[in-house]
Amino acid sequence: MSSNYGLILVVLTFVSGIIWLIDSLTAGKKRKAALAKLYEQSDKPAQEAIDAVTHEPVYLDYSKSFFPILLFIVVLRSFLYEPFQIPSASMKPTLTEGDFILVNKFNYGLRLPVTSEKVVEIGLPQRGDVAVFRAPHPPHDDYIKRVIGLPGDTVFYTPQKELYILPYCSSEIEKSQCPKKFKVMRTLASEADYIDRDPKNGSERATKKFVEKLGEEEHQIIINPNMSEPSKVKHYNIQKFPVPQGHYFVMGDNRDNSYDGRYWDYNSFVPEENLVGQAVSIWLHLDFGIKNKYFSWIPTGIDLGRVGAIK
Secondary structure (H helix, E strand, O other), X not given: OOOOHHHHHHXXXXXXXXXXXXXXXXXXXXXXXHXXXXXXXXXXXXXXXXXXXXXXXXXXXXXXXHXXXXXXXXXXXXXXXXXXXXXXXXXOOOOOOOEEEEEEOOOOOEEXXXXXXXXXXXXXXXXXXXXXXXXXXXOOOEEEEEEEEOOOXXXXXXXXXXXXXXXXXXXOOOHHHOOOOEEOOEEEOOOOOEEEEOOOOOXXXXXXXEEEEEOOEEEEEEEOOOOOOOOXXXXXXXXXXXXXXXXXXXXXXXXXXXXXXXXXXXXXXXXXXXXEXXXXXXXXXXXXXXXXXXXXXOXXXXXXXXXXXXX
């Protein structure tokens, strides 16, 4: 998920606006004066004469036409909603390749375009949210994962692929009153295997689908109980992630096929300033069934059954 589009849009909006402004203060005034003089000379000047004195350069015509549209898009995607396409399988079965989603940009506070500096505090992520954020490691692309740990929490991930969370407790609260460590409950959704299919090469692998409850909401995840943890972490008995203040711990719903906070080398946590927004709905799903690498980008179908709210 690339994050360069916002910068490109802002630059185009700025350039087209500056061209329009400079013209309105310079050549635009001359054109208006010439038109006024033309009407002083004749009550009904010829259309050819009017066109001659009001003619605008092509670049100005394009700038005046596109500036309002670009400004509307920049405001919409910077402060309200931004569309994204899901490129990978890390959030299956919640989100899959070919999903086009809308991301709510104001749930986590209003931010300036490009710099992402927060200017209005509105809300913060909750456990279970599906969040879009800039990765805390190079090249800082946009990622999408589920929020598991909040600031101050401690998250535990066992070799049995079970989640435990010790919620944050302020030092001002008596220890006996602090929330206890709890297990994130999950139940098998179906005895039948969930087939995780790679649309790029058609390969398939059998996994199990579970319903997991995190916070007040339930969502689905997939796990392959027979697949061991990657070699870089399997020497751990239990992985422990103490979440720093101002940061979040995230994981993909496809627990065995997600590059997330469990495996990042630079930083296991997402800083609050890296948040982009909350993924709230799927508005389109396109199937890409052509296996040829040169034509794999061509859609082969639309699945309206996937359109709806994201849980």
